[in-house]
Amino acid sequence: MTTIKIGGVPEHFNLAWYLTLKNGEYKKEGINLRWQDYAEGTGAMCKALRNNDIDLAVILTEGIIKDIVEGNPSKIVQTFVQSPLIWGIHVAQDSNYKTIEDIRGQKAAISRFGSGSHLMAYINAENHQWNIDKDLNFEIVNNLDGAVEVLTSGKADYFLWEKFTTKPLVDDHIFRRIGNCPTPWPCFVIAVTEKALNNNFKELKSILNIINNTTIEFKNIPSIDKTISNRYGQQLEDVQQWLSLTEWSQHNIDELTFSTIQQKLLEVKIIKSTLKYHDIFVNI
Template structure:
């Protein structure tokens, strides 16, 4: 039985993967899936894909597209979450910042360069007509690092998924200033070219098993209670998040790929666009 190493963030989006692993669904289909959490997010997963530490990543769309264009020998094999990601823009609860205007010319905490928190700071700045060349960043590695940086005023705001950070808003560690949704499907599944070469059959099986799980995921009995307990979130927040979230069983569209590439180019986050068909892999 072949082993496929999969990486993803330790967040509620990825419960379908954990249920498939814990209930032995991948193994029943003939594949041993080993999961690795990446609290640091997209930048760390891009690095792990490049090094061969993982074969597959459940990763932010804009982050992996940028890294593929910049030389990561990987391809998108499917959209995972087709709805936008709601990025909350957070400040320290005790800070004097009350609205987005107050944050102009301040420093954003980011997990690392090339991460979602880094790229979305540019998207947010563009929305606000800020000069993106003036953006400043403090690398904090993960959520705990962001809490510390905002508390010490090493950075003044932090963008992270709205519902993941909601408990920190509730306990008054952070204050939510605004939300900034991605203008495209937020998560895709990417595989390294090496894995696509040698494990194509197993990757197809993984998608088949996963897609069967995600098709009915929201309809499963007490799934809201399970998500609430496992991820330490209020039931009302999980229910709201479930309403806003859609899982996909399809490849990302060329139109969405073009939209992301154009935005990255407009923001000077890539030098050139790439043929969208070379960013994806469609199984025969």
Template sequence: MTSLKIAGVPEHFNLPWHLSIENGKFEEAGIDLAWTNVPEGTGKLCQMLRDGSTDIAVILTEGIIKDISAGNNSKIIQVYVQSPLVWGIHVAAASPYKTLDELKNQKAAISRFGSGSHLMAIVNAKNQGWDIRALDFEIINTLDGAVEALTEGRGDYFMWERFMTKPIVDKGIFRRIDDCPTPWPCFVIAIRNEVLENNTEAIEKLLSVINKATVSFKQIEGITNVLAERYSQKEEDIKEWLKITEWSQQKLDKNTFDKVQDQLFELDIIDKKAAFETSAV
């Protein structure tokens, strides 16, 4: 039995992992897989790969490419979710801001520097023609921290996955004023190089298990209800989310890698580029 540690955000994208663990699928493949939920998101996941507190991370594509270019000794071993991530742009319910234009020069709440909420705030600013050097940030760590920061006025807007934030909108705590989809596949699976080198066969088996799970995930009987209950969502929202979400069983291709890295470089999020051959398998 090979013991492996994996970490990811506590969001509906990752239910195939949890069901496979609960149903003993990894154990059947000779893998003792321990999952850690990381509500802080991509910045924290990058740190965990760096310090060895996780072996594998299910992580935002742009976040891990940024961190690999900055020296994270890990590789992307597969695309996990092929479809874009739809980032909702949120303000407090009582906020005076009604349109995206009004958020120019206002403070963005982010989970941490290097996180998806940080990187996508820059991407959004670029899309709007704002001066990205003028962006101002408030670090809030988690979604709960964002609720506090926006309600208290320490941050003006917050970007997070639209559907996971929908219950907060439904409760009248946030208002969503716009969306900003990523122009690339949203989640990949990354692994520390040392772990990959020492456990090649086990990693192949792990990918086989999760790929079988994601291929048939949408066909699981009652999956809409399961997702709604586990993630405190309305079934109508889950149905909409399932329609636009496509899991992947493929490697990351060089064209996609280059597209993401080129945009990160253009936005001054990275100051040097990593080689595809040393960043992905």
């Protein structure tokens, strides 16, 4: 039995992994797949990949591309979720901020530098023609609980996070959403360390085959909307809307899409240099 370690956020996007693990599908192939939750998100997973604490990660596209450009010895082997991630822009419920323009120059809560919440603050700033050098300020909060604490206390002013994950906080009048910021590209990819690619290529191929067979049919799983609603504490109608908007993928990102992503990251000064397609992507 070969042990493979995988990381991902503990959110509804990754339920397919939980289901295949629960069903013992990897063990049938001689693979002991060990899942590790990373509530801190992309920045923490990039660090874990660099340290070989995990072998692969289900991770935000823009975050892992940035980190590979900056030296992370990993490769993207597949798109996991093809559709954009819809980031909600949140303020505290009792905040005086009502519009996106109101938060210009205010402090953004981010899980960590290099995280999705950090990178998307740049994308949001560019979308509204802010001055990236002057209008962005950050407070590191580690995770969603940390964001609740700093927005409530006033240590930070706004927070970008996936809108359906934060919807219960909006429903409970802890956060108020003042806008959305979709990623202009597929949102989640599967990244693998070069060490794992060299040592466990066959096992990685089996893992991808298993998860892809599940995501192809994910929306047709009986009562999947109720399962997600119960497991993640979300309203059934919100889950149904999310399912209608979300498309999984079993293929890698094409070169044109990658070029668009990398150019955007360069424009907003998230990266300072670029790589070629084959430096970042490999097919298993």
